[in-house]
Amino acid sequence: MRIGYVRVSLNEQNWDMQLDALKERGVEKIFQEKMTGKRDDRPELQRCLDTLRKGDELVIYKLDRLGRSTFKLLELTKHFEEEGIDLISIMDGIDTSTPVGRFFFRTMASIAELERDIIAERTKAGVKAAKARGRVGGRPETPKKDLERALRMYDCNEYSVPDIVERTGVSKATIYRAIKKRNEKTGGIVNG
Template sequence: MKIGYARVSTLDQNLDMQMDALQSAGCEQIFQEKMSGKKDDRPELQRCLDSLRKTDTLIVFKLDRLGRSTFKLLELTSELEKRGVEFVSIRDNIDTSTAVGKAMFRMMAVLAEMERDIIAERTQAGLQAARARGRVGGRPKTDKTKVATALALYDAGQMTVPEITQATGVSKPTLYRAIKARDNVSK
């Protein structure tokens, strides 16, 4: 079965061109979504993926409709391959049911892996250089006196949490972590 997935990023964009292309490609079922490709939680994409069975073909108009990052695309297509599902991108002329299509995707996987490795190497080199200069990574610690003041204000019950965070400069998550830590100690 040929199953299509169409996506646009904003509500004011139109799916018509993608829908026409997917119907012309013979899609028997098309899932459509109006949501940013940056989001990992796309309900219609998940429904589409859940509906795919062995020997099905997932068809998209363009690769970027499926995902923004090369890593995510390759992760997804690798999963499809394991499940016995073929993949077609109309605009990019990719069809994993052909030897050339599979080879192209494997080359993309190698390049994506190399890109990840280079990024990791650069990150490690940058961290080492920073440590050599005496810098320590991570977020700066919140002043303990500010946290104690925020806890006292919270316990007094005279101010709301937003008022406390504004008055003390202690973030809401930090305040709630401090409350939870204090409550766990007293148990």
């Protein structure tokens, strides 16, 4: 079965050109979505992916309709290959049902994997260099006096956690971590 997916950005209003191109290719069912391509939680794309079965073809107008990042595109195409689903991108001239199309995507996947590995190596080297200079990554530690104040406010049961966050600047996660740590030490007993 030929299944299509079209997407326009929130500020882009017209998907007629995409629909016409997919219908010209004999697409039987089309999923349409008006949403940014940066988001991975696109409901119509998910419905489209859930509909695809072995032997189906997913037809799109252009690769950027599926996703904006190379990593996301390669993740999807790997899934398609594993499930026996072919991908056809009309404007990019890609058709993974052909040997050349499969070769093209495997080559792209290899390049993307190399790029991820290089980025990971650079990141590790940067962290190592920063540590050698005495710098430590991560968020700055919450000042002890601010955390103690937040815990006192929590213990008096007069403030909600959002109120405490707003008044002290201590994050909700930090407050809950401190409460959990304190409860583990004291067995849940709070010193008033």
